[in-house]
Amino acid sequence: MQEPGPGSEATPMRLPRGDLLRSHVVDDPAGPLRTALDRQLSGYAVFEPSDALLLGARERGVLTFEAGVPTLAYEAASDRGGPDAIAEFAHPGPYRVELYELPASSLAAAHEATDLRVPPATPATELADDPALAERTREVAPPERVDDDGDDEASALEAFLEDEEKISAIREQARDEAEQRAAEWGLTGELAGDGEPTAGDDALTTE
């Protein structure tokens, strides 16, 4: 009855199926990260954009936890791991998040995949933009894991910026929303109108 565990397709991340703790749609992914940290969860979370249809996104991210501390990240559609995977499944707007629990021993083998490792605070920073949660995660994480954090602050952001398609989608959605809101607010007359050249238009990918 349950969905197969993440990584059941041909992927480098293979996890046993865990016990589902909760499944819900969240505006702020800090919530599930905080829950995992507070419960010192051994297990994993599956993140999917809940407005996938709108953005055309199909990303499905998996994040594992060791005693509540984020350990591995993997995104199935792109087959990417580590901070690059976070960049794949980070997106504006709500997520559907499923949180699963597993015995720590069941995760040991998967956690040997060091190429999928994320610095402990990266999910709090790059998914949730929550500096306090990031700091608390660093405090709880084993010191050797925090050392890994090192100068990795920008790597997920760097991978995100390489995804022109996703950034174009975010921009187009924002422009559509701006125009729609302008109409609601009676500000349509203030809109610049189509085709007015503005610096940076060349960076846009149009449909």
Next chain:
Amino acid sequence: MVEAFAVASGKGGTGKTTTTLALGMALAEDHDVTVVDADTGMANLLFHAGLDDADTTLHDLLLTDREATVDDAAYDRFGMRVVPCGTSLAAFENADPARLRDVVAELARDTDVLLLDSPAALGSKSAVLPLVLADRSVVVLEPTIPALSDALKVQEYARSYGTATAGVLFNKVRDEAGVDRVADRASEYFGGETLATVPATETARTARRAGEPLLAHAPTCPAATAYREAASRIDVRDGDEADVAARFRSAVVPETP
């Protein structure tokens, strides 16, 4: 000459007010600068500028039957003219945000650079008004994926209203080398250069506690230096005061906050 900049960010906590006052102080070395707390629902510029006890604020100017004059609410501080906003919820509810146009139009007559510390949200007419009215925007963001996504959204809103991006400022940066690596790529999307990467600093907090802008509190700290560099990259354009005032006055009037 006058050019109006909205200092904007997609979310709170990015250091937007610290940035507004820092850019204002740096630009004030060569220009007449007026800083306005246009974040009327969540004002905090007064705390940063030592104006906690200001008798008259922007809220008084936004009352329909106002008695205060613009001069009453404009304070000469740190080489700038500072128009703080009050923090009283009742005053906010009584204020008519549409009057911001008139206030800013009046201030525009007498200054070179107008910096509008803008709301971090885009959820209401009054929140987008500074973006609608400004000539250009300065986008402040922390170097994270959510902050960048939100900042792109702010930029698209601004551009929809014909407000181009003057530049992007990465704030609260811990890994400067990493952010330098992504800055060029980010600039391509923002259509405005990266003005600076400002290091994370506790000094911003101590400055706020002291009620002083960062550039007054710790003028030689690395963050202050980065803010000066950012200001030096903003090429203030000549605008005709009358044109700007007219534009502000003719803008569509939002009805309610």
